[in-house]
């Protein structure tokens with residue numbers, strides 16, 4: 129202690145008592161169980177948070193569950209601890225009042241250097257704490273943008289989407305790159321709707337299945353086009369479709385088509401083909417009168433040469449049914465690519481793939497029909513399906529032909545395992561996601577159910593001259 133300090137202390141000798149009172153409060157914190165709890169929680173969580181942060185920055189380990197702990201659980205604990213400390217101090221202070229110490233003695237006195245020291249200490253600690261919290265909040269914000277956070281933290285709700293996503297071409301693209309996109313406005317909207325969703329999950333009031341299409345999805349121009357753009361598409365793409373029938377499980381029917389992917393034609397410098405709808409100077413608008421956007425009575429076009437047209441379906445339902453939603457929408461990527469990453473299968477396609485890859489032995493009579501029947505049966509839970517699919521398939525086969533079932537027992541068990549696998553990739557009874565809950569618009573397989581290109585390309589939408597939106601097979605694909 130310097131001469132000066134001593135002098136000051138002497139000058140204010142009566143401050144001794146006052147100082148003691150204040151000091152007692154601080155020290156008293158240690159004696160109040162609440163205070164000890166607050167101080168320990170804060171100290172432990174700060175220490176673990178700093179350790180977790182350093183470990184993650186140095187790349188010592190990178191485990192999403194530890195991030196969950198570092199960025200969500202520990203900061204919560206730290207804030208709780210920090211709230212407990214002043215609460216304990218306040219309660220302690222009230223006790224001092226009860227024991228008759230005058231309020232004056234409990235005032236903070238800035239001309240008292242001990243008080244100043246205490247305050248400066250408090251300030252320094254707060255700055256350190258707040259800095260750590262800011263770093264954690266920044267890192268934690270990135271963490272809440274990760275696919276792991278979206279897909280796993282809301283595990284049950286998003287399990288179908290996350291599972292399908294993981295085996296899709298976009299499994300390295302973060303959820304937020306399609307669902308939120310860049311910019312502060314959508315960020316704020318997304319976090320607000322995120323909060324609403326968390327409430328819906330906590331109160332168990334979310335819709336099952338989660339409805340598609342997502343009406344407030346960010347326009348694809350701002351998301352997909354960060355990575356794919358119409359000028360980039362060109363030429364044709366050959367695709368092969370293989371299918372079997374119940375009568376012929378061994379010789380596949382093969383369809384090979386060359387899709388006119390189109391987009392920009394470098395020779396004519398024009399936009400054409402399938403990606404014409406989303407090319408620069410073209411605008412296609414359509415009126416949908418149901419939530420799923422499958423019923424389209426009107427289509428408007430503005431072509432690159434400036435001409436405009438409206439196609440109307442003569443007997444189309446012009447108005448939305450009660451409670452349905454009606455909207456004019458500018459066509460973009462997701463009106464065709466509505467399943468770019470949450471890609472669910474058709475049961476028959478998966479079974480045909482099993483026959484082709486021989487995971488289902490095609491020599492077993494009736495196995496295609498029985499597999500389809502089993503895998504589309506209703507099970508109450510995924511666990512139940514996992515247990516029962518194998519035995520159910522076996523039972524059907526035994527009914528069909530006991531001798532054959534015996535002869536191919538091993539193959540039928542193996543087929544059962546394959547069925548469990550495809551079931552678990554596509555069906556979630558708990559959230560009402562079944563085969564065909566989420567259909568794709570890419571193509572015209574499901575035209576009868578209102579999905580795909582033939583919603584407009586049906587030769588029934590006519591303009592004033594009686595021209596229609598063409599269903600000519602050669603418009604979209606030819607034989608390679």
Ligand code: HEC
Pocket residue numbers: 275276278279286289290293298301302303304305306307338339340341342345462465466467468469470566
């Ligand atoms: C490549 C872009 C893309 C990525 C990446 C992506 N989504 Fe989607 N998601 C979509 C589109 C497009 C739709 C809208 C489908 C529709 O309108 O029919 C959608 C719909 C959904 C839906 C509504 C239900 C449904 O299946 O239509 C949920 C829930 C969802 N996504 C969650 C996620 C989660 C969780 C992730 C990350 C694990 C993710 N998405 C990643 C494009 C994406």
Ligand code: HEC
Pocket residue numbers: 297298301302305306348351352353354355356461462465468
């Ligand atoms: C962050 C970049 C990114 C975004 C955003 C993105 N994609 Fe992709 N997309 C990719 C990558 C990478 C691939 C895989 C390319 C490959 O496998 O060769 C891909 C592949 C595709 C394919 C081809 C799939 C196949 O079966 O080969 C389609 C179709 C597609 N994306 C559509 C979309 C649509 C629609 C959106 C918006 C909803 C979108 N993408 C958003 C990066 C992106």
Ligand code: HEC
Pocket residue numbers: 348352353356357358365367387389402403405406459460461462463464465570571
């Ligand atoms: C009119 C419907 C339609 C629209 C609109 C559309 N696409 Fe496509 N797209 C298709 C079809 C059909 C294919 C070929 C299908 C297949 O590969 O199975 C395709 C293929 C693709 C591919 C793969 C190309 C390749 O060579 O393999 C990508 C990437 C893609 N689209 C992205 C987009 C993006 C991004 C948008 C929006 C800017 C968009 N598409 C708009 C129908 C459409």
Ligand code: HEC
Pocket residue numbers: 388399400401402404405412413414424427428429459463464569570571580581582583584585596597598603604
């Ligand atoms: C919302 C309605 C709508 C849907 C859905 C739709 N189209 Fe179209 N399509 C149109 C209209 C309108 C035209 C232009 C007709 C005209 O100009 O006379 C068109 C034109 C085309 C053309 C010719 C482009 C050119 O070169 O001029 C192709 C190819 C095409 N569509 C393919 C598809 C494919 C493939 C799908 C499904 C994956 C699809 N369309 C879905 C409305 C639609």
Ligand code: HEC
Pocket residue numbers: 367369383385387570571572573581582585598599600601602603604605
């Ligand atoms: C508006 C565009 C369009 C028109 C018109 C069209 N198709 Fe297609 N077709 C598609 C697209 C897109 C796919 C690819 C779907 C996919 O990638 O899964 C397809 C796929 C197919 C397939 C393979 C699918 C399978 O499951 O085997 C066949 C076969 C086919 N089309 C036949 C036809 C015939 C026949 C016509 C004429 C009556 C026709 N298409 C008219 C767009 C069209």
